[in-house]
Every structure is written in structure tokens, then in C-alpha cells.
Amino acid sequence: MTADFRHFYQKSWAERVAIVAEQTQLSAAEQALFKKYYLPQHHDIIENYLTDYPLPMGLAVNFVIDGQAHIVPMVTEEPSVIAAASNGAKIVKRAGGFRTTLKRREMIGQIVLEQLPDPQQTAALIESHAVRLLEVADAAHPSLKKRGGGARKLRTRILGAGYLSVDLFVDVQAAMGANMLNSMLEAVAKSIGVLTKTAPLMSILSNYATASLVKAECDIPVGLLQAGRYSGQLVAQKIAAASQVAQLDPYRATTHNKGIMNGIDAVAVATGNDWRALESGAHAYAVQAGQYRGMSCWTTDGQTLYGSLELPLPVGIVGGSIKINELAQLNQRLLGITSARDLERIMVATGLAQNLAAVRALVTTGIQQGHMHLQLKSLALAAGATPEEVPRLLQQLEQAPHQDLATTQRLIATLRR
Numbered sequence: 001m002t003a004d005f006r007h008f009y010q011k012s013w014a015e016r017v018a019i020v021a022e023q024t025q026l027s028a029a030e031q032a033l034f035k036k037y038y039l040p041q042h043h044d045i046i047e048n049y050l051t052d053y054p055l056p057m058g059l060a061v062n063f064v065i066d067g068q069a070h071i072v073p074m075v076t077e078e079p080s081v082i083a084a085a086s087n088g089a090k091i092v093k094r095a096g097g098f099r100t101t102l103k104r105r106e107m108i109g110q111i112v113l114e115q116l117p118d119p120q121q122t123a124a125l126i127e128s129h130a131v132r133l134l135e136v137a138d139a140a141h142p143s144l145k146k147r148g149g150g151a152r153k154l155r156t157r158i159l160g161a162g163y164l165s166v167d168l169f170v171d172v173q174a175a176m177g178a179n180m181l182n183s184m185l186e187a188v189a190k191s192i193g194v195l196t197k198t199a200p201l202m203s204i205l206s207n208y209a210t211a212s213l214v215k216a217e218c219d220i221p222v223g224l225l226q227a228g229r230y231s232g233q234l235v236a237q238k239i240a241a242a243s244q245v246a247q248l249d250p251y252r253a254t255t256h257n258k259g260i261m262n263g264i265d266a267v268a269v270a271t272g273n274d275w276r277a278l279e280s281g282a283h284a285y286a287v288q289a290g291q292y293r294g295m296s297c298w299t300t301d302g303q304t305l306y307g308s309l310e311l312p313l314p315v316g317i318v319g320g321s322i323k324i325n326e327l328a329q330l331n332q333r334l335l336g337i338t339s340a341r342d343l344e345r346i347m348v349a350t351g352l353a354q355n356l357a358a359v360r361a362l363v364t365t366g367i368q369q370g371h372m373h374l375q376l377k378s379l380a381l382a383a384g385a386t387p388e389e390v391p392r393l394l395q396q397l398e399q400a401p402h403q404d405l406a407t408t409q410r411l412i413a414t415l416r417r
């Protein structure tokens with residue numbers, strides 16, 4: 001370590017690049033990469049900004065949700081995600097599309113009190129002042145109330161070991177609401193401190209967004225599921241069995257749910273939303289019954305395959321970095337949405353479409369067949385093939401005994417002779 005990283009955050013962009021280049025001995029070509037993806041407007045979004053990091057964005061098609069057709073922009077580096085989402089959505093489109101349900105959209109924040117000799121008494125005291133505390137919350141972010149949102153409810157939960165959580169429910173309107181809620185919580189925490197004569201341990205939004213649940217459902221006539229030599233009825237039975245395994249076994253449930261989040265995260269990134277918040281909330285919800293389970297459920301009566309997926313999806317169409325991200329704005333237009341509720345509906349349907357395509361492939365032809373074609377494209381490009389060489393190379397790779405980097409490089413060399 002030779003370079004000096006002290007006060008790195010105060011340096012200009014050019015100074016930062018020079019320090020990193022010195023530290024890691026970057027060539028001029030490597031330093032040029034920072035410049036290539038640099039966006040001046042991103043300088044103030046994160047600390048120590050160097051450059052942007054490009055990820056591919058594409059469109060999933062065939063979505064019909066609550067009677068409306070949608071195209072779905074997705075940002076992902078995983079080759080098969082968009083193809084699978086479009087494929088799942090196509091099957092459901094033929095069956096009439098997805099139905100979604102969204103009852104309420106409130107974010108929950110918590111103020112935690114500690115070392116309470118009598119948590120029950122403190123809880124009763126706080127609840128008796130609930131109306132006043134909700135007013136304090138609203139006063140901390142008055143514009144929210146003007147927009148029709150604001151603090152809705154206060155709840156107390158005794159956690160044990162002298163801890164008490166005071167939960168604040170807030171209608172955050174079109175935003176995800178983390179920052180707005182955190183400001184409101186800090187104001188309420190001060191009032192609670194005065195009221196209870198204790199200093200709260202912390203106040204922060206909870207990502208376990210159980211007051212922001214959204215559900216997608218679909219009913220698919222089994223005839224639409226036929227795959228190769230597998231009858232639609234057999235495919236439906238196998239999908240239902242795979243769903244049951246994900247309810248029984250956390251090893252399978254984790255991968256089942258990863259597939260669902262493949263779709264949801266890709267839309268979250270494309271719309272400038274906080275995918276870590278969605279991930280943590282979704283996985284916590286998957287363990288609500290005491291064991292980690294598959295988030296979706298598929299059953300069949302032999303005629304129809306019934307699918308459903310319910311998740312907390314507290315997303316926003318304003319706030320965070322959304323307003324400064326031109327593509328996030330554009331993607332709202334592509335999605336055809338004007339509210340956070342619409343976005344939630346599309347995201348949960350995308351998760352269910354993704355899951356249907358993955359599980360259907362898994363129980364019939366296997367996941368690799370579809371995956372490998374797309375993976376081979378990535379392999380060809382990684383091995384140095386030009387876009388013009390890719391189609392011929394893919395044909396040869398598909399026949400090759402080993403589909404690895406060395407083989408691909410050999411095939412490219414032969415192709416160029």
C-alpha cells in the first residue's frame with residue numbers, strides 16, 4: 001500500500017483516479033474505463049464515486065396483469081432471466097393473465113426501548129398517547145399528509161428481556177418511504193423519551209413490510225403446460241410436486257425463491273428501487289410460519305394449475321435516486337405505471353412468471369437446456385468471439401464434448417484460420 005487514501009471522499013474525481021491508479025498500478029487503458037462509464041450526475045449519489053458499473057437491460061414481454069398488457073424492463077446479468085419471465089408470462093397470457101391483490105400499502109418503522117422494568121406498563125402509557133404521537137409523526141414530514149398519506153397507526157410489542165418495540169405504520173404514498181419514515185420515527189422517539197423518561201435504543205424503519213403485501217394469482221388449464229413428450233396434466237402434477245418440496249425443504253425453498261427474486265430484483269434495479277430492502281423483507285416473509293418455505297404455491301386438480309405468490313414489496317416510483325436516474329424514469333413509462341401500487345402488481349406477477357418458467361423447465365427438460373444456450377453466448381463472448389462469430393461458434397459449441405473456455409478459444413482459433 002503506497003497511495004494515500006486519507007480524505008479520499010474530499011478528492012476530485014481526477015485525484016481519486018490517480019490515487020487508485022497509483023495504488024493498484026493501473027494502465028492508461030484501465031484508467032480509461034473509469035472515464036468511459038463516468039456520469040457526472042452520479043458524483044453526489046454515493047461517497048468516493050469512481051464510475052458507473054454497466055449491467056444489461058432488456059424487456060420481458062407477454063405480460064397481461066389485471067386485464068392489461070405490459071412490457072417489463074429488467075436489469076440483470078443472468079442470461080436466462082428475461083427469456084424465462086417472457087416464457088412464463090406467455091403461458092399465463094394464454095390462460096387469461098395474472099390477477100393481483102393489494103389491500104394496503106403502509107411502511108412500518110420501529111422505536112425500540114430497552115432496560116424496562118415493566119414493559120407492559122410502558123406499553124400501556126405509550127398507547128394511551130397514541131393520537132398525540134401520530135400527530136408528532138405527521139408534523140415531522142408534513143408534506144406527506146398534504147399528499148393524502150401520513151401516520152396511520154401505532155402498535156406496541158413486548159420483545160422480552162426488557163425490550164419494547166413501538167411500531168409506527170405510515171402511508172408513504174408514492175415513495176418507498178425509508179428516509180421519510182426514519183425522520184418521523186426520530187421525532188416520535190424524542191416524544192416517547194420524554195413521556196417514558198427513558199432514552200430509546202434506536203428508531204428505524206423495518207424491512208419486514210407486512211403492511212405492504214401484494215399477491216399474484218393465475219389459473220392455467222393444464223393443456224397449456226405440455227412440454228415435449230410430457231403431457232400438460234403430468235407437467236401440472238410435477239410443478240405442484242416441486243412446489244410442495246419447496247414447502248417442506250429449506251434447501252429447495254432457497255433456490256425456488258432465488259428464481260422468484262431473479263425476476264423481482266431485475267425490475268427493482270430497472271426502476272431504481274432498493275432491491276436489498278425487497279430481498280430481506282421477502283425472505284423474512286418466507287419464514288413467517290416458523291420454517292423457511294417456498295414463496296409461491298402451485299396446486300392442481302388435474303384440469304387446472306393454480307399458482308399464487310404473496311410478498312411484501314414496498315417499492316416507490318419517487319424518492320431515493322429514482323428522480324435522478326433517467327432510465328428509471330423511462331422504465332416507468334415502458335411499464336405504463338403511474339403509482340407504486342401498479343409497480344408492486346407488476347413485480348409480483350413477474351416473480352410468479354419467473355417461477356413458473358423455471359419450475360416447468362426443471363421438472364421436464366431440465367434447467368440446463370434453456371440456460372446453456374444463453375450461457376454459451378456469454379462463454380463465446382468471454383472467450384473473445386466477435387458478435388459476427390457467435391452464431392457459428394454456438395453451433396460448434398453445442399456439439400463439443402466440453403463446453404468450457406479452453407474449448408471455446410480453440411474453436412475461435414480454428415474459425416479464424
Ligand code: NDP
Pocket residue numbers: 143144147172173174175176177178179180181182205207274277316318319320321
Ligand atoms: P426520499 O428520502 O427521497 O423521500 C421521498 C421523496 O419523494 C420526498 O422528497 C418527497 O417529497 C418526494 N415525493 C414526491 N412526490 C411524492 C409522493 N407522491 N409521495 C411520496 N413522496 C413524494 O425517499 P424514501 O423516503 O422513499 O427512501 C427511499 C430510500 O431510502 C432508498 O434509496 C433506500 O435505499 C433508502 N434507505 C433504505 C433503508 C432501508 O431499507 N432499511 C434505510 C435508509 C434509507 P417531500 O419531501 O416534499 O415529501
